[in-house]
Amino acid sequence: MSVLLKIVAVVLVAIGAFLVYAVIHAMASAGGAKTGVAIGYIVGAILLGYVASWLWRRSSRPKTAST
Numbered sequence: 001m002s003v004l005l006k007i008v009a010v011v012l013v014a015i016g017a018f019l020v021y022a023v024i025h026a027m028a029s030a031g032g033a034k035t036g037v038a039i040g041y042i043v044g045a046i047l048l049g050y051v052a053s054w055l056w057r058r059s060s061r062p063k064t065a066s067t
Contacts, residue, residue, distance in 0.1 A: 005059035012052040016045035 019041040026033030 002059035005055045009052040009055040009059070012048045012055070016048035016052070019045040019048075 023033060023038045023041050026038065
């Protein structure tokens with residue numbers, strides 16, 4: 001299960017990195033980027049990074065004995 005959580009965390013970080021790349025690429029383009037969309041992408045990337053961090057830490061916890 002911990003391997004699956006780490007794989008999901010890596011995929012979420014990759015999606016977040018792509019969102020940041022999309023904003024940078026849109027800012028550099030001739031048409032520019034829409035401010036609301038750019039802010040939404042950055043907020044989405046931050047949230048994905050937070051969830052990925054939470055999943056990674058959760059997968060690294062030692063197993064506790066259940067009674």
